[in-house]
Amino acid sequence: MTEWEIIYSLLETIRDNEINDDDKMSVDYLRHVLYSYRADSIKNDHEMSEEIFQEYKLIFEKDNQLFVAKNLPDIIYDKSRYGISILDMYGTELPVVSKEEAVNSQKSKMYVPPYIAYIQNQRIYVKINQESLNTKSIEMQNLYTILNGPTKELSISCILAKPTDGVNYDWKKTPFPFYTNKLNTIKQNILRREFGIMLEVKKDDIQNARADNIIYQDESKLYK
Numbered sequence: 100m101t102e103w104e105i106i107y108s109l110l111e112t113i114r115d116n117e118i119n120d121d122d123k124m125s126v127d128y129l130r131h132v133l134y135s136y137r138a139d140s141i142k143n144d145h146e147m148s149e150e151i152f153q154e155y156k157l158i159f160e161k162d163n164q165l166f167v168a169k170n171l172p173d174i175i176y177d178k179s180r181y182g183i184s185i186l187d188m189y190g191t192e193l194p195v196v197s198k199e200e201a202v203n204s205q206k207s208k209m210y211v212p213p214y215i216a217y218i219q220n221q222r223i224y225v226k227i228n229q230e231s232l233n234t235k236s237i238e239m240q241n242l243y244t245i246l247n248g249p250t251k252e253l254s255i256s257c258i259l260a261k262p263t264d265g266v267n268y269d270w271k272k273t274p275f276p277f278y279t280n281k282l283n284t285i286k287q288n289i290l291r292r293e294f295g296i297m298l299e300v301k302k303d304d305i306q307n308a309r310a311d312n313i314i315y316q317d318e319s320k321l322y323k
């Protein structure tokens with residue numbers, strides 16, 4: 100589903116229940132709430148799925164032996180890893196790690212990484228090992244060419260807090276970057292917590308993601 104379809108599905112259910120709250124029934128408010136519930140779900144679930152990742156373009160600047168990107172957007176970070184990768188011109192993903200991981204990898208006597216890319220203070224730092232260029236590593240040569248080019252523009256794959264920050268994202272046409280199998284759950288949570296509406300889902304309708312038998316929740320009592 101697109102974000103537009105999700106929002107108007109919520110609005111339709113809210114209006115069907117004769118709830119009149121102009122502040123909460125605005126499209127802008129519901130989009131804000133949807134983004135918030137999406138972020139909480141991703142942080143708590145620790146499930147890495149391609150559905151939640153988007154592309155974002157960064158401009159790098161050269162700083163001595165490092166290349167630095169300062170214009171990072173708001174990103175949702177998973178607790179177990181950063182979940183960010185740099186994309187070269189062919190779409191090859193080069194993982195970005197924490198600075199601690201990058202420093203430790205350089206201390207290894209058994210293996211010297213061809214590059215390091217890490218996040219610190221809302222910036223991404225990239226350093227290419229010169230030896231990797233001498234060995235004619237295609238990935239590193241591509242990365243080096245872009246970073247030393249006129250634009251110094253690279254894309255990253257990440258979980259954006261605001262989907263609208265993503266490359267070519269259209270909230271009315273682009274699939275909403277969230278787990279397809281958990282979309283119903285997030286809609287139900289919004290309706291229940293924000294509007295006091297609980298949806299009872301029949302077993303035979305779960306696969307079709309269709310909810311019926313609206314139940315009204317009033318504190319300790321449920322009314323059909």
